[in-house]
Amino acid sequence: MDLSCTPEEEEFRARLREWLARTLPALPPRPSPDDWPGRRTYDLGWQRRLYEAGYAGVHWDATPSVRLIFLEETERAGAPYVGANFVGLLHAGPTIAAEGTDAQRARWLPPILRGEEVWCQGFSEPEAGSDLAALRTRAWRDGDDYVVTGSKIWTSHAEVADWCELLVRTGPAAPKHRGITWLALPMDAPGITVRPLRTLAGPAEFAEVFLDEVRVPVVNRVGDENDGWRVTMVTLSFERGTAFAGEVVACRRVLAELAVEARKNGRWDDPALRRRLGRLNAEFRALWRLTQWNVSAAEASGGVPGAGGSVFKLRYSHARQELYDAAAEVLGPDCLDLDRPWTPDRLSALAYTIAAGTSQVQHSIIAERILGLPKGR
């Protein structure tokens, strides 16, 4: 067991740290959370800078160790998060890289890396959230096109996306996991309506997307017809693997800020609160170690993160909620003030145990795939 980095990795870290120190002060101010066009411009601008400095492909090409160093250093320096590029960089991109044709890779991957195109995720539907394979959005062949009709929900960044990784049902008679196809949907196609959804956290983070006889060229299909479930599982294993690693570093920073705040406002004298923060320190240290453990395992097997990603996702999403509950205890009555940054964060943390597979679904995955328990209902 070794937690030290190779000389090459240390060199990468030093170069990145130096570049971040030089680049971050020159960034424009961050747009407000509900300014979607502003967020798109800001996030793509950040991606463009990464591209020009040679860091855009780190999410895909680098070894998992280097990817972890990248996430650690950018988060530590307070650099922007992937933001609107999340789906393109961490889902659609890796999926197309793994399952697409050469022509598809050439068409879609460079604009993601260069910060030119934004993707959104058309997976969930009103009747198919946790039971993703129950999706009903239909697509049928008409010449060189698929014609798509249905609706999607919880689609982040749909308002500003150029493309959507869309799951559709092409085999209505097949068992539900076997009749699904993965399509790249151009968001400017006729027949698409995007309706922003206001969340409990305030600004519209998601949208509903309505599809009314939208034509998608057959060449936009990634993987075979009716093989979309397998393609999707590739995507989801990335989602549960290292996608949250940077956020653990961010949580550790918030925890240190909480300790500073508690010292300032006198709450630190309460031993129960100190012990609670100490326990959270243990928790986030352990989650960072778990990330390193999973990444090392993925590196050794040369592939996609396995069901261990579910262990991390489950534990992390709850720890994040506990962190902001502790923040509320530190703040006292101020925890009700939406202008305190920890208050909106506390609200948005509520999504973590639901999005990307609820905690209950993750428990079932762990029980069945790791512990070998019989499939339940």
Add this chain to the structure above:
Amino acid sequence: MRFRLTDDQRALRDGAREALARRFDGRALRAAVEEADGGGADAVGAGRAAGPPRLDRRLWRALGDLGFFALRVPEADGGIGLGLAEAVLVFEEAGRALLPGPLVATHLAAGVVPGAATGETVVAAVDGGLVEWLAEADAVRGDATGAVPLRSLDPLTPLHRVPAARPAPDPVAILLTAAEQLGTAGRVCELAAQHARAREQFGRPVGAFQAVAHLCAGILVRAETARAAVYAAAVTADPADIAAARILADDAAVRGARDCLQVHGGMGFTWESEVHLHLKRAWVRTQRAGGVTESEELLAAALTPETA
């Protein structure tokens, strides 16, 4: 960063597991419990005629021969010369097997107290307000003056209460205890999953019921998170990492054993089931090397710039 077991570490762990299975299997565990209990179920209500448990000296010397105590003693001093990471893997196996005896105290005394490294000398240590295995020890580290036996909750860990002041806890003792807790966490996860696959109710294995499956998954999540924390602390030997490892491992062992008992239902509540032995030992270990409060305070202090 290659945060995974090396081939040598894997071989060491497998070797330790096999050796312990040979010398202290489930039957030996059962026999030790029966002996300590003074004849098992028949003795209930009849007092403890058998007295406190005896330490199996042959087993202790065998552990010495295997290098259990001399593991971290330098080769130049006749030891094996391995590091903390290897010690953690071996103590995890000891925890899995519910191996009885003052393992941590004797291991820490190797190279200091004559005979400890080979298992010829059994060493107990005053730890907080308690001493484990005092009556069976050949040597005691710390001041055990005024020691009074208490009726130990764990049938295989006799305890004495000691009025002595608390010395500062040894981080290595905390880490090795956390490793034992990790062994318990892993073992109870296996026991729970085995039972959930095999035991049928309402015409189905109980593991097919979501409520039971999710209990089992929770045991695994806590054990695997603790594993990352304990192994990392063995690599860095950083006091804050060690404190974190103990918090996660205590939780994984204690809550894991409780949930395992719940998965076993009524069977889990019986003396015959192995589960209560894991829970009781896990509770004993939570009192070692300072309690969890000290670890939490250490980690809280590590958050503030003044003491970072």
